[in-house]
Amino acid sequence: MKRLVLLCFICCAMHKGMAQTNPVNLTDIKFTVTEAPEWSALLKRNTGWFGGDGIYTIPLSGVEGRQSKPKDKILFIFSDSMIGEIRDNTMMPGYKMIHNSVALLNGNKPLANQMKFYWDKDGKGNAESLFIPKTSKTDSTDYYWLGDGFVNQANNATYIFGYRVRNVSSGAFGFREVGNTLIKIPAGSKPPYKDLKQMDTPLYLLDEKNDIGSFGAGVYVNTQAAGAPQPDGYIYTYGVRGMVKNLMVARVLPKDFENFSKWTYWDGNAWVSDIRKVANITDGVSNELSVSALPDGRYALIFQQGGMSTIVGMRIGASPVGPFGPIIKLWDCKPDLVEKTFVVYNAKAHPSLSKPGELLISYNINSVEFIKDLTVHPNLYRPRFIRVKFQ
Template identity: 40%
Template sequence: MNDPKLQMPLRKGDPLPAQRLRGADGGDWDFYDFGASYPLESVRWEFEPTEDESGRMRIEGSLDGRTWLPWTAEVSGAGAVRSPIRYVRIAGAAEREPAFLAGTGLAAEPADEWTQLFHRREGWSGSDGIYSIPLNGVEAPGRAASSRTLFLFGDTFVGSVDRQTDERVGYAMINNSMALLDGDLPDPARISFRWGERDGKPAGAILPATPLARSHEGTYYWLQDGTSVGGKFHCFPLIVGPNPDGPEGFEFTVHGVAMVSAPMGEDGPELARQEQADTPLYFRSANGHTTYFGAAILPLTEEAGVPNPDGYVYIYGLQQNGGTKLVVARVPAGELERTDRWTFWNGSAWTGRKEECEPVAPETSTELSVTPLSGGWLDGKFALVFQQGGIHGNRVAASIGESPVGPFGPAIPLFYCSEPEAGNGIYTYNAKAHPHLSRPGELLASYNVNTTSWEAHRLHGGIYRPRFIRIRQIV
């Protein structure tokens, strides 16, 4: 009854592709793996257990195979939505073989073809960040087949990775890079990578040139999110400098936020014509917390092809307020470069005083996405996709909001990131969605994998790559 080759469930009541984990050391428990995360509606048997057997039976579910919670067929409220799980364990079922049926909720499945697209061994050979920007500005799912996508990356390895040993050889690390993909398919033949050069050596694709950046020694850019609005590229990079007193892997400090703008051509931003400026977007808020903007951008415009456009570009920021909290600014699309025209959400209204901004979500990560949704039980709502637990988190999560400013509800853990189990100082972080590369009804999302150990980077060239999943509704 549990055929792992079953098709992925599309709607409530569809069978889940469970595989029994033979030899799992669980005592009285039988373990099952769905291979992805799904909402579980019911458990059925070919021969239903007796009332006495049902009374002795225990069923538990888990997202990670470690933390288990009791599962019950009873949920409260009409149209109740179930949290996704990947693993089920059952005790007291005798020799009965169960079948598992999907419920209403969110599913998260590996998108291995996208993960493999960025597993390269020559030239660009590993990075984090990975924001995606449609060159034509159309953000709606299912609209990228005839367009091109610009990817923005953070710290990047340029060099070779040995195919036999997976060891890095002849490499350099730069602080940002880009890639250009033709169409909406993860085809290695249709993607090209680019970075800069300085003194004959690899350098970041965009180098700091603002007065603030030049006033500090050794600065570089981490690009944050970007957008294409009205035929122009914009991004809001962090101005970063060295901090040798930081812990291994975190020897940096942030000085501010810049703005980089350039005409968007057929081959991406025309960086030879770029303009850079310092901004007032890194500051201490009225409640005393460090706040900055540019972590995510949502163009809610007709050009973007999104539902219910209002003509504004929403720029999301972070506030370090007992954790990483989400704050929001917006500006009419035609005035994006005018930071003096930006307004900030203060919890009840828009204000020109950035210091009054208030969080709209209790939890997020330092990179994230906010996406309008269409169809299903989430029609008309907005999905905040992020890494739960920040850089120490190992779950991709989503919070659902009623508008671009929320309020966003409790985090829904969607997918367990297992990479840290390998040790070597590995951690996962900064999940986000890529809506225009998604199929209709789905959200393609990525998360970053890194290590605090430079030796692990050198010996294991496969660590430092983005991983991809698909998030979708089951109705």
């Protein structure tokens, strides 16, 4: 088994022009973990946006690989979001859930007065989702949950993956992803982004067992301009498929990001053009995740173990495509589950908000009895943060 792992790594390294004399240690790393209460408090709000999940952060400078500068702007993107008002620890009548929203943070500090939230409004002035599907494959009832995104320095546009979701009567959750879309926000555009472009993508898989696979769970920008320490010039996009949460990866050059015929997929040995040959490079991840470069040249895959559990996990990778080592437990979120109905999901790192040698990581809190629990705990539905320091 050890020989197989070593051979896989050598093959990957040679293909990427990174041949090494020794195998990479994928099991051991020294770190400490603490709560990051100042970041958790940033999203504890009582007016306007007061809850959401699906959090990703996009530095509008395009520099993804290191902490943003004090004058930079960070775009936060959320999926389902609660809009309304909380008074005396109670939701006031008139609250509404919309399917996505954003916020802009000036600088890299968790300062509430430097953060502004945005959503759209309908014809009656009520809160509405910022991004609404409008593509040739869209059904009138579809809505977007958002995947990861980045600023493409080839054209300075912001790209965000949009999962077309549809409510269904069958299945365990009452909803189902039915398509994968790419949202393009032109350079300089401001919320509510009336000049955005949407395009259906081929990055959606459905197998004979009706298991879904879709790309956009995480993006790693491996370019010099983005601050990547070992740049090869490609954008790596990660996907998740099946109930066991298998991880897949594709890549493309920044200039070809909208040209899906130029995308290639890692089949375990080489980059191929046929998406049907994409390999599972590890499993047990979550539908939202991150891959980040570590100070020692390795890579950290951050996720919620198994998709929905109390464990924030990390696998160490030898490269952006692996091989990846075993799950390393970073944090147990059990103290946040003050009710039996609470659930935790979709942990990921935010390098642009992380100090050198650290990773700031978020995870989401929700409830299987959402409105009932929100009535008692109106601030439960928001990300919490932890800080990992590598030694």
